[in-house]
Every structure is written in structure tokens, then in C-alpha cells.
Amino acid sequence: MFDHVNSKLRDFRHLRLRRTSLVIVCVIAICVVGFADYLTAYDQPVLLFYLLPISVAAWFGGFWFSAATAVACVGVWLLSDAAAGTPFEGWWNLAMAFVAFIVFAGVLSKLATLVRELDRRVDQRTAQLQHEMAERQRLDREIVQVADRERRRLGQDLHDRLGQHLIGTGLTAEALKQKLAKQCLPQTADAERLVHCLEEAIDLTRKLARGFYSPELDAEGLSDALQRLADNVSERSQIHCTFHRDDSVRIEDSGVANQFYRIAQEAVTNSMKHAAAKQIDISLTAKGRDVCLTIVDDGVGFSENARSNGIGLRLMRHGAALSGASFDIGRNGKGGTIVRCQATNAQSPQPVGSSRLVA
Numbered sequence: 001m002f003d004h005v006n007s008k009l010r011d012f013r014h015l016r017l018r019r020t021s022l023v024i025v026c027v028i029a030i031c032v033v034g035f036a037d038y039l040t041a042y043d044q045p046v047l048l049f050y051l052l053p054i055s056v057a058a059w060f061g062g063f064w065f066s067a068a069t070a071v072a073c074v075g076v077w078l079l080s081d082a083a084a085g086t087p088f089e090g091w092w093n094l095a096m097a098f099v100a101f102i103v104f105a106g107v108l109s110k111l112a113t114l115v116r117e118l119d120r121r122v123d124q125r126t127a128q129l130q131h132e133m134a135e136r137q138r139l140d141r142e143i144v145q146v147a148d149r150e151r152r153r154l155g156q157d158l159h160d161r162l163g164q165h166l167i168g169t170g171l172t173a174e175a176l177k178q179k180l181a182k183q184c185l186p187q188t189a190d191a192e193r194l195v196h197c198l199e200e201a202i203d204l205t206r207k208l209a210r211g212f213y214s215p216e217l218d219a220e221g222l223s224d225a226l227q228r229l230a231d232n233v234s235e236r237s238q239i240h241c242t243f244h245r246d247d248s249v250r251i252e253d254s255g256v257a258n259q260f261y262r263i264a265q266e267a268v269t270n271s272m273k274h275a276a277a278k279q280i281d282i283s284l285t286a287k288g289r290d291v292c293l294t295i296v297d298d299g300v301g302f303s304e305n306a307r308s309n310g311i312g313l314r315l316m317r318h319g320a321a322l323s324g325a326s327f328d329i330g331r332n333g334k335g336g337t338i339v340r341c342q343a344t345n346a347q348s349p350q351p352v353g354s355s356r357l358v359a
Helices: 002-013 019-040 047-061 063-084 091-182 188-212 222-236 254-273 304-309 311-322
Strands: 240-246 279-287 290-297 325-331 337-343
Touching: 019 047, 019 063, 047 063, 047 091, 063 091, 091 188, 091 311, 222 240, 222 254, 222 279, 254 279, 254 290, 254 311, 254 325, 254 337, 311 325, 311 337
Parallel strands: 240 279
Antiparallel strands: 279 290, 290 337, 325 337
């Protein structure tokens, strides 16, 4: 109720009347009050009601227009009293009424000017803040794009340069091992351990490259990417990671799909490194045009300090903000953590059909 009244008052402050319309409104108001003054005569004075047309004139027309209206009000007051047979109250009372009208008109017109100036500054500052927010969002998107390009470049360098170099070194070490084995030298065991270490380094480099190099997703490739993420986690760790797919999900914006994937990637990484989880469940569901990403683990949960100061959580919140989605993290009833990110109106329009969840 209060908000409704406040909005009406703001609309009244911003209302503008053309000079012709303002003159007509003031004339009608003066005539109505003057006629009421004539009917009530001396018994019921209505002098204060002349402030109504003066208020309208002061608010919408400025001081000089309201001063002219005050003169008209005094004239109508005298005419109505004369027509009703009311005795003249003296020049002093007339002068005091006129001065009161002028002072009231001056104060109200100044107040109207201050209110409009305040509104103008508020609107100007609001426009500046909106421009700054839009500029900040643009810069955030550019920073994310630069970071993604550098991450992909680093992943590609790990795979193409360091990985190939390690493979070549491994082949050389394998050839050395075979030569030592043919000569039955005792250094063969050392060479074999060297080959084994190089194979582990190659495998680690490939995993690091896959972690850094997250290819740009199209709008419909999020489910497949999350499935690969779950399979990769299950393959390279002792954690059972599953992805529950909703076949009805069709994200309209590829930017939202990319941010959802990175949020899932960061949440899964946190569950693996910090939560000591044994089970991680990723689900992507749709309700109407809203899309919800949920990551649930059975780990030890999180501390309030990590919730407020953790870099990973800040990155996830930042990614959700860039995609225009809400982000929430909390404990589940079984013990562990629930990460939920929901984007409104992210679902592409599609024919009504049944959705099917598969694991």
C-alpha cells in the first residue's frame, strides 16, 4: 500500500501541464471556491480554500504565475463578498490575506523547484549507475573471455608442447632401456623406472591439459559436457560421480551453458579436494523456461569461513552473476554440500512434451 502511494506521489511530482491547461484548471478552481464563498457568505468563511488554486499554480506554473493567481483569488474573494452582501473587512485584512497568499505561493514554488531538481539529479545519477553497471558487466565478460582464451592456450601448450616433449623423452628412455636390457646391464631396472615415471608424467600432463582446456560449448552441448566431466572424475579418482540428464533441457544462450559448465567444474573440484567426498551427483533439470544445475556430494561440508572467503565460491558466484542466474550453496540433510544455480528464462521455447531423467 505504501509503495503504491509513493509511486503515485512520484508520478504527481513528474506531472507537467501545458500553460493553457493550467490556466483553465486554475480559473475553474477559483470560480468554484468563489461560488462556494458566495453561497456561504459571512457565516462560513472559505478563505483558506483559495490556497488550492494557488497551490496548483505554484507547483506547475512557478512563482509569478502563482502570484497572478493569488491576485485573482483576492479579487474573486472581494467580488463574492460584495455579491453576498458581506461587509468589507478592511484594507488591512485584505493586505494580510494577499501577503499570506504570496508567501505561500513563494514557498511552494521553491519547494517544487527543489523537488524537481532533486528528481533530476536522482535520475541523472541512476542513469550513470546503470551505465557503470553495464560497463562493468561488459568488462567482466571481456575478462572472462580473456581468461578462457588463456586457459585454452595453456591447455593446448600442455598437450601439444610439453606432452609431445615428454612422449619423445619417453620413447628415448624406452630405447635406452631396451639397449641396456640387450646388454644385460644392471642399469636396466633404473631405466625401466625412468620409463614408468615418464609415462606417469605424460598421463598427468594429459589430465592437466583436459582440465585447462574446456572447449567453448554451444547452447545444446552442456549435457554432453557434464556427462564427460562426470565420466572423467570417476575415471581418474576413487570418487563415484554421476550425471542425471534431463532430455528436455535446451539452453538458449551459449554463454549461460559455458558458465554452468564452469560452475559444475569448480563445484566438483572443490568436492574432490576439500570435502573428501565419495559420491558426487550432478543434475541438470528444466522447469518451464527455468534451468537448474545442482551438484550434491556426501563430503564433510564446508565452513562459514570458506563460504565467505573461498576463491572457488567467489568464482562460482561471479559466473552465476555473469549468466544472470541465482546461486546458492548449503548443507544437505545427509551431510555434505549442495550447490544450486538456476537461470530464469534460459530454456529455449519448445513443444510441450515429457521430460525424462536418465543417469
